[in-house]
Amino acid sequence: MASFDDLFRNRDKGPVFQVRVSTLGSPLGTLTAYGEWRVQGLKEAVKAKWNWSEHRQRLFFGDLELCDVLLQANRHPDRSYSEELWDLLDHPRDGDVVDLNLLSRTAEQEQFLAALSPMLADGDVSELVQNAPAEVRGDRYCMLAVVAWNYNYPDLQFASEELRADREFILQCVTIYARCLWCIGEHLVGDRAFMEEAIRRSPFALEYATDDLKNEEALVRLALKGTPSALSAAAPRFRDMKELVLQCVTKRGYALREMSDRMKSDREVVLAAVRECPQAIEYASPDLRADPEVNVLLKAGNL
Structure with a gap:
């Protein structure tokens, strides 16, 4: 097993700073950190020094829980989970002292997470x-971990009624996986206010919106x-x-196959798609597929 120093040290890079850990208001001890750090590395260091398992730990920076699953679930394009927290993680300063509070999950929650973790995306966790x-089943973190670690969104049906509401x-x-709307958000896919926020957090949520919302230009542009x-x-x-088609095929040429026949016959659109993905020529109109200029450029590799 790696030593504590091996887990939480990079003497050759970045600053040296202290992480003071308390539990229930009483000091537990101090970790010396070197260089950049991440939540997982910190949890491994706490485990190595004080023998708290990673699944038992709840580490707080102020009132924000330091947890990869929650950091992922709280991503938001218009605001940081905590600008101060991200600055702390990404840009620690030499001599800084960071105060964290350590709380414990229940034994049942710890056991569940320990059983869930090794299954990753390949295991069937329904029975678990x-x-x-x-x-x-009523714990936010445990249920979010089911999504973040396993992508088994159907199993959210077993979450508590309070969470599902x-x-x-x-x-x-x-935010973690837009397809969750199929399982626990189906009653909300026609709620414009909810779907606007869902699309803001994950543009892939548009796929699960009702037809009338998919036809609303403001929401489509937000997703784009x-x-x-x-x-x-x-x-x-x-x-x-x-305008929108060019924006799409310039980044994802293969999407030409899903565009209108008129767009598949538009030289500018087709050339933009083929520049990004030469195989997209397959979805161009017959006239453009046979166009001598297009074929010369394809053969010359200039697209």
Whole structure:
């Protein structure tokens, strides 16, 4: 097993700073950190020094829990989970002293997370989640871990009723994996305010919106800000708008296959798609596939 120094040291890079850890208001001890650091490395260091398992630990910076799953679930394009927290993680300063509070998960939660972790994306966790005690199925972190570690969104049906009715919890799930809307957000996919926030957090949420919302230009443009490929999920009329189509195929040429026939016959659109993905020529109109200029450029490799 790696020593504590091996886990939390990089003497050749970055600053040296102290991490003071307390539990229930009483000092536990101090870690010396070298260079950049991440939550997982910190948890490994706490485990190595004080023998708290990673799944038992709840580390807090102020009122924000330091946890990879929660950091992932709380990503937001318009605001940081905590600017101070990200600055702390990404840009520690020499001589800094960081104060963290350490709390313990319950034994049942620790056991559940320890069983869930090694399954990763390949394991069937349905039975594990279904048979978990109420304090696990009602715990936000444990249920988000099911999504973040396993992408087993259908198993959220076993989360507590309180969590499944919590709009913020559903948004956190969507932030990790938009397909969660199929399982626990199906009653909200026609709610414009909810879907606007869902799309802001994950543009792929547009795919699960109701048809009337997929036909709303403001929501489509919001999704396109996140990823050009979201155009494929929009109402058909948007796949005939040259401005939006160019924005999409320039980044994802293969998406030409999902555009309107008029766009597949547009020279500028087709050339933009083929520049990004030469195989996209397959989806161009017959006239453009046979166009001598296009074929000369393809053969010359100038696209």
